[in-house]
Amino acid sequence: QVQLVESGGGSVQAGGSLRLSCAASESTYSSINCMAWFRQAPGKEREGVAVIRPTSGSSYAADSVKGRFTISRDNAKNTVYLEMNSLKPEDTAMYYCAAGTTSVCVPQQRYFSYWGRGTQVTVSS
16 A cells, blocks of 8 residues: 655745655555656646656656646655746646556556645645
């Protein structure tokens, strides 16, 4: 069982930055093939933001955040980060960390079996 704990959310003005962290349980981190960040705004569907393969570091970010958000990992700390810059009010959402053990690493919910509780990001104009 993979346990994920997010942190780093908060309130920021438009144009500001935040860094989210997702710590995975040490005993199961080696079994993870893909980690991701999703977000869900009120009244909207959950959308994939970015994914990363912990082993290779290869990553992908959705077009809506490309150039502003960066996903990275620190395997020594079993932690994945989401660096968010140039934040916009439309980035306001609950952000969730997810982990998958299949070979597929794309930002689609069905490939992720483990989820954190989420951390709120609010961007004011």
